[in-house]
Amino acid sequence: MADGSVTTARVEVRGLWHRPAVRIAILYLAARVITTLFFFGASALSGIGSRFGLHAAFGTLVMGWDAQWYWFTAENGYPSTLPLTPDGKVQENQWAFLPLYPYLSKIIGVPLGGWPIAAVLVSLVAGYLACLVLYRMLTRKLDTTAATWAVVFFASGPLAALFQVGYAEALFLLWLMLALWLVMRRRYGWLYLLVPLMGFTRPGILAFALFLGLFGIWRWLTRAREPLPAREIVHIVALAALSTIVGFAWQVIAQIATGDPGAYLKTELAWRRNWIPDAASNFLPFDGFIVGTRFWAGMWGWGAVTGFVVLALGIIAIAAALIFEPHVKRLGMELRLWSASYLVYLLAVFFPQSSIFRLLLPLSPMWGAVAAPKSTAWRVAVLLACVAGQWWWIYNMYALANTYWQIP
Incomplete structure (x- = not known):
C-alpha cells in the first residue's frame, strides 16, 4: 500500500515536471535564488569606492542605478521645463525613462506597500512569463530539451539580475517575446496592443519597425514557398507603420510637454557627457558608435584606425553568424x-559603454542557437559560464559600482 502511494507520488511529480509552466517555474526560481545569493555577496563586498557605499544593503542594490530614476519618475512625473547645467546644457532627467513600467509599478505598489516591492515583483513575474514564452517560441524550431536549456541559459545568464531589480528590461522582454512568437505563428491581431506596450516600456520599438519591414520583404520574396495572403500584407505594413509612429511618439510627447522640439534626444545625449563632456548636443544616427569607438580606442591605447577595424570585424562576424551559422539558421x-x-x-542610436551588455538582452532568443548542440558537456559548460558571467556582472555593477567604468 505504501509502495503504491510512493509510486503514485513519483508519477505525479514526473507529470508536473513535464508541464512546461511548472518546469520553467522551478528552473526560474532556482536561478533567482542564485542571483539573490550573488546580490548578498555584492552587498558584503561593496566598499567605499562604490556608489552604494560600504556594505550596502540588499534593498539598496536592487533599487540602485536606473531603478532610482524609475522610482523618481513614478513619484514626480516628467518635468515641464528641462533642467539645465550651469553652462546651459540639458541635464539628465526623467524624459529618458518611458512611463509604462514606473507607473504600472506605482499602481501595483499601492496595496503591496510601496513602489520598490512592486517594481521587483513586476520584474520577477515578467521574467518568468518571458521565459515561458521563449520556451513556446523555441519549441517551434527545437526539441523540448534544447528549448528548456535555452530558457535555463536565459534565466541564469550574465544579465539575469535584471529579472529582480527595478528596471524595465524584464517587462520589455515579455512584450518582445510575445510579439516575436506571434509573428512566427502569423497571428498579427494582438500585435496592435503589444507594439504600444513595447514602445512605452523602454526604447527599441523602432528596431521592431525595421524588423517588420525586413520580414515583409522576406515574406514577399518567399511567397512561392509560403503563400502571402493580402490580409497578411496589410497587417505587416500597418504594424510597421504603427511601430514607427509609436517609436517617435515619446519625442512628440516630450516636445509638447516641455515646448522643446529636441527635449527627448537632448535628455538622452546628456548621459553621453559623462564620458565626453564636449559631446555634440544634436543627435545624428550612428554618431554614437563612431564617437564611442574613437573614444575607447584612445582610452585603451589602440588608435582610432585599430578601433574601427575591430568594430568592422565584429560587425562582419555577427552578420556571418546570422547568415551562415547552422544553429542560428535553425531558429x-x-x-x-x-x-x-x-x-x-x-549601432544607430547607442554610445558604447558598459551598459552595452544590458542593451544586448533583446537578443535573448539567440540562446536557442547556443542550446541547440546536443551535448550535455557543452550545455553544462555554457551554464557554468552563464553563472560565472552573472557574478562578474553583479560584482562589477553593484559591488564596485564605479560611475565611469561599471554602469549597468
Whole structure:
C-alpha cells in the first residue's frame, strides 16, 4: 500500500515536471535564488569606492542605478521645463525613462506597500512569463530539451539580475517575446496592443519597425514557398507603420510637454557627457558608435584606425553568424531578422559603454542557437559560464559600482 502511494507520488511529480509552466517555474526560481545569493555577496563586498557605499544593503542594490530614476519618475512625473547645467546644457532627467513600467509599478505598489516591492515583483513575474514564452517560441524550431536549456541559459545568464531589480528590461522582454512568437505563428491581431506596450516600456520599438519591414520583404520574396495572403500584407505594413509612429511618439510627447522640439534626444545625449563632456548636443544616427569607438580606442591605447577595424570585424562576424551559422539558421528567419534589426538599431542610436551588455538582452532568443548542440558537456559548460558571467556582472555593477567604468 505504501509502495503504491510512493509510486503514485513519483508519477505525479514526473507529470508536473513535464508541464512546461511548472518546469520553467522551478528552473526560474532556482536561478533567482542564485542571483539573490550573488546580490548578498555584492552587498558584503561593496566598499567605499562604490556608489552604494560600504556594505550596502540588499534593498539598496536592487533599487540602485536606473531603478532610482524609475522610482523618481513614478513619484514626480516628467518635468515641464528641462533642467539645465550651469553652462546651459540639458541635464539628465526623467524624459529618458518611458512611463509604462514606473507607473504600472506605482499602481501595483499601492496595496503591496510601496513602489520598490512592486517594481521587483513586476520584474520577477515578467521574467518568468518571458521565459515561458521563449520556451513556446523555441519549441517551434527545437526539441523540448534544447528549448528548456535555452530558457535555463536565459534565466541564469550574465544579465539575469535584471529579472529582480527595478528596471524595465524584464517587462520589455515579455512584450518582445510575445510579439516575436506571434509573428512566427502569423497571428498579427494582438500585435496592435503589444507594439504600444513595447514602445512605452523602454526604447527599441523602432528596431521592431525595421524588423517588420525586413520580414515583409522576406515574406514577399518567399511567397512561392509560403503563400502571402493580402490580409497578411496589410497587417505587416500597418504594424510597421504603427511601430514607427509609436517609436517617435515619446519625442512628440516630450516636445509638447516641455515646448522643446529636441527635449527627448537632448535628455538622452546628456548621459553621453559623462564620458565626453564636449559631446555634440544634436543627435545624428550612428554618431554614437563612431564617437564611442574613437573614444575607447584612445582610452585603451589602440588608435582610432585599430578601433574601427575591430568594430568592422565584429560587425562582419555577427552578420556571418546570422547568415551562415547552422544553429542560428535553425531558429528561423524571423529571429535572425529581429537580431539583425536590433543590432542595426543599437549601432544607430547607442554610445558604447558598459551598459552595452544590458542593451544586448533583446537578443535573448539567440540562446536557442547556443542550446541547440546536443551535448550535455557543452550545455553544462555554457551554464557554468552563464553563472560565472552573472557574478562578474553583479560584482562589477553593484559591488564596485564605479560611475565611469561599471554602469549597468
